[in-house]
Amino acid sequence: MRIDIWSDVVCPWCYVGKRNVEAALAELGLEPEIHWRAFELDPRSPKETSTTMAEALASKFGVSIDEATKMNEQMTGVAAKAGLSYRLDMAKPGNSFDAHRLAKMAEARGLGGEAAERLFSAYFTEGIRISDDEALVKLGTEIGLDAEAVRSMLASDEYADAVRGDEAIAHDAGFTGVPTIVVDERFAIPGAQPPETLVRLFGKIAEEEERSI
Numbered sequence: 001m002r003i004d005i006w007s008d009v010v011c012p013w014c015y016v017g018k019r020n021v022e023a024a025l026a027e028l029g030l031e032p033e034i035h036w037r038a039f040e041l042d043p044r045s046p047k048e049t050s051t052t053m054a055e056a057l058a059s060k061f062g063v064s065i066d067e068a069t070k071m072n073e074q075m076t077g078v079a080a081k082a083g084l085s086y087r088l089d090m091a092k093p094g095n096s097f098d099a100h101r102l103a104k105m106a107e108a109r110g111l112g113g114e115a116a117e118r119l120f121s122a123y124f125t126e127g128i129r130i131s132d133d134e135a136l137v138k139l140g141t142e143i144g145l146d147a148e149a150v151r152s153m154l155a156s157d158e159y160a161d162a163v164r165g166d167e168a169i170a171h172d173a174g175f176t177g178v179p180t181i182v183v184d185e186r187f188a189i190p191g192a193q194p195p196e197t198l199v200r201l202f203g204k205i206a207e208e209e210e211r212s213i
Contacts, residue, residue: 001030001032001033001183001184001202001205001206001209002032002033002034002035002183002184002185003021003032003033003034003035003181003182003183004034004035004037004181004182004185005017005018005021005034005035005036005037005179005180005181005182006037006038006039006166006170006175006178006179006180006181006182007036007037007039007116007178007179007180008038008039008040008041008096008100008178009096009099009100009103009116009119009120009123009130010041010091010093010094010096010123010130011039011041011178011179012075012079012086012088012124013075013178013179013191013192014120014178014179014192015079015082015084015120015121015124016078016079016082016084016192017179017181017191017192017193018116018117018120018179019082019083019084020082020192020193020194020195020198021181021198023082023195023198024195024196024198024199024202025202027195027199028199028202028203028206030202030206034112034113035107035112036103036107036112036113036115036116037166037169037170038100038103038104038162038163038166038167039166039167039170039175039178039180040095040096040097040100040167041096041178042095043095043097043167045093045094045095045096046094046095047094047095047098047131048094048129048131048132049093049094051093052089052091052093053068053072053088053089053091053093054068054069054072054088054089055068056093057071057072072088072089075088076088079124084124084125085125086124086125087124087125087126087127088124090126090127091123091124091127092123092127092128092129092130092131094129094130094131094132095131096130096131097160097163098131098133098136098154099119099130099131099136100159100163100166101153101154101158101159101160101162101163102115102119102136102139102140102145102150102153102154103115103116103119104159104162104163105140105145105149105150105153105158105159106140106143106145108159109144109145111143111144111145114143114144115140115143118139118142118143119139122135122139133151133154136150136154137150137151137154173188175188175190177190177191179191179192181193181198183201183202183205184205184209187201187205189201
């Protein structure tokens with residue numbers, strides 16, 4: 001089984017979705033080939049801003065800061081049920097394009113899953129600005145990448161085409177949000193579905209594959 005997951009490292013539902021996928025696969029005893037695909041929720045976002053997560057939400061949805069703060073609290077509660085400790089009050093919004101390029105670099109070296117986990121954790125639980133070059137260098141070295149190789153990549157256009165390619169596939173397929181999970185390049189599952197739903201869907205697909213062998 002192959003699983004492609006379109007996500008954005010600044011998407012709170014995507015980290016929850018990652019945990020739900022992991023829980024479902026563990027219950028089924030499946031070890032599929034997993035590929036992390038790039039998707040930018042806001043490609044026009046500046047590389048660096050002083051805007052808080054609550055302020056960004058308030059602006060996006062046309063609500064008050066208090067209402068946006070409550071939305072973050074609700075999201076934090078959802079994440080806690082998945083075993084994640086979100087600190088959205090510390091999150092530093094910014095453009096995620098270079099973080100996606102780092103993830104592509106990591107995947108090319110067999111570290112795609114490690115990159116996804118480290119970037120999600122950095123943004124949602126540690127308040128690290130994942131649009132900052134030196135922060136990305138540090139995160140890259142923590143998962144086993146060479147610091148100078150990461151700096152060189154960030155100073156170039158390397159992996160930009162890979163990121164844009166993922167986004168083009170998502171656009172052509174009509175994906176409007178993330179996470180979107182695609183199994184065996186045929187079955188698309190939208191959103192951060194709960195583990196029990198994924199167990200049913202993954203299990204059914206696995207059974208069909210076994211019968212076709």
